[in-house]
Amino acid sequence: MYLDSAATAQKPQIVLDALTDYYINQNANVHRGLYQLAFQATEDYEKIRQQVGEFVGVNADNIVFTRGTTEALNLVASSFGPLVVHPDSEILVTAAEHHSNFIPWQQLAKRTGAKFVVVPPDDQGIVTTDAIIDHVTAKTAIVAVAQVTNVTGHVVDVARIGQAVHAKGGYLVVDGAQAVAHMPVDMRQLGADFYAFSGHKIYGPTGIGALVGKKQLLQQMPPIAFGGEMIDMVTEAESTWAPSPLKFEAGTPNIAGVFGLSAAITYLTQSDAEAREQHERALLDQLRTGLQAIPGMTVYGDSEGVSVVSFNLAGVHPHDLATYLDEQSIAVRAGHHCAQPLMTQLNIPATVRASVGLYSNEDDVERLLSAVRAAGRYFNESE
Numbered sequence: 001m002y003l004d005s006a007a008t009a010q011k012p013q014i015v016l017d018a019l020t021d022y023y024i025n026q027n028a029n030v031h032r033g034l035y036q037l038a039f040q041a042t043e044d045y046e047k048i049r050q051q052v053g054e055f056v057g058v059n060a061d062n063i064v065f066t067r068g069t070t071e072a073l074n075l076v077a078s079s080f081g082p083l084v085v086h087p088d089s090e091i092l093v094t095a096a097e098h099h100s101n102f103i104p105w106q107q108l109a110k111r112t113g114a115k116f117v118v119v120p121p122d123d124q125g126i127v128t129t130d131a132i133i134d135h136v137t138a139k140t141a142i143v144a145v146a147q148v149t150n151v152t153g154h155v156v157d158v159a160r161i162g163q164a165v166h167a168k169g170g171y172l173v174v175d176g177a178q179a180v181a182h183m184p185v186d187m188r189q190l191g192a193d194f195y196a197f198s199g200h201k202i203y204g205p206t207g208i209g210a211l212v213g214k215k216q217l218l219q220q221m222p223p224i225a226f227g228g229e230m231i232d233m234v235t236e237a238e239s240t241w242a243p244s245p246l247k248f249e250a251g252t253p254n255i256a257g258v259f260g261l262s263a264a265i266t267y268l269t270q271s272d273a274e275a276r277e278q279h280e281r282a283l284l285d286q287l288r289t290g291l292q293a294i295p296g297m298t299v300y301g302d303s304e305g306v307s308v309v310s311f312n313l314a315g316v317h318p319h320d321l322a323t324y325l326d327e328q329s330i331a332v333r334a335g336h337h338c339a340q341p342l343m344t345q346l347n348i349p350a351t352v353r354a355s356v357g358l359y360s361n362e363d364d365v366e367r368l369l370s371a372v373r374a375a376g377r378y379f380n381e382s383e
């Protein structure tokens with residue numbers, strides 16, 4: 001039984017079919033071949049860029065295909081960062097960020113001499129929208145936050161943070177890795193300058209994702225990887241670049257992944273967003289309430305969180321609990337969840353994290369709850 005969809009979602013048949021169909025019927029490189037098969041692959045690849053754009057409320061040329069969220073965030077930090085961050089700037093993140101949205105900014109601060117400001121969490125592991133806004137100053141060049149954090153599932157108000165950051169002349173980068181599968185994302189409403197997400201967390205394949213960026217910013221940014229169809233002209237003396245977004249897609253891209261991502265978006269959007277949210281909300285409420293009733297239980301985050309619930313059982317190391325659950329074929333995640341600064345702030349080594357997807361159901365949650373209750377008895381009574 002799989003309750004680790006926040007790490008990566010299981011893939012529906014439509015995604016698997018799209019991958020095999022591409023390899024069986026359409027396999028050709030994109031943007032280079034002068035034959036029918038290559039033209040078709042290129043046309044479809046670019047149509048999918050448009051589909052991804054529509055999915056998040058932007059045009060095709062706002063979409064850069066990347067390997068996933070991590071690569072997208074690193075691209076912004078490495079390429080855009082140095083354009084706007086100076087030694088007297090501040091870069092603002094929260095202590096609840098995934099390392100993928102923490103380390104690139106920490107390293108950018110080190111390279112530029114900027115101040116790295118980390119907004120601390122409350123004792124539930126939450127960094128509120130207000131706390132983030134309170135830390136924005138006239139020196140804030142970049143704010144980088146997760147719309148939904150991967151340890152507590154806390155949701156921040158991106159639009160409000162965007163207004164505060166823009167009012168002070170800064171830029172907002174949003175890590176959407178845990179958001180896109182669970183809520184509609186419309187860049188026109190969010191107003192973020194950049195938004196990153198991964199295909200594999202929205203039922204698509206691994207190794208594909210997107211950076212969504214404002215066109216004028218993408219145009220200013222230099223490429224950070226070179227080769228393949230990202231060029232305009234290359235001479236011995238100089239090279240020039242293709243327009244954005246192609247200038248950021250060096251080498252042969254993950255073409256099959258793009259086709260799989262398209263199928264994943266079709267899968268996700270063919271059901272009603274509100275019904276999806278209600279289904280997951282009901283499961284998370286059942287999970288939270290059930291866990292809170294277990295003696296010695298600490299549940300992190302708040303009841304508004306989406307997609308994940310993190311918890312710890314007194315007297316039981318999270319790894320032992322996850323191993324006990326695994327012995328009953330229940331897959332949950334235990335560890336620091338690539339959020340060590342948050343673990344440090346909460347003064348814990350790790351948590352157990354259960355997360356749901358569209359295919360999860362009440363029986364899954366009930367089985368987890370009864371196994372956690374049994375684990376509590378097993379570990380605490382055998383001491």
Ligand SMILES: Cc1ncc(COP(=O)(O)O)c(C=O)c1O
Nearest residue numbers: 068069070098100146150177198
């Ligand atoms: C909040 C958050 N940000 C970033 C990432 C990194 O995503 P990826 O490994 O797909 O690049 C994850 C993955 O768990 C995540 O949960």
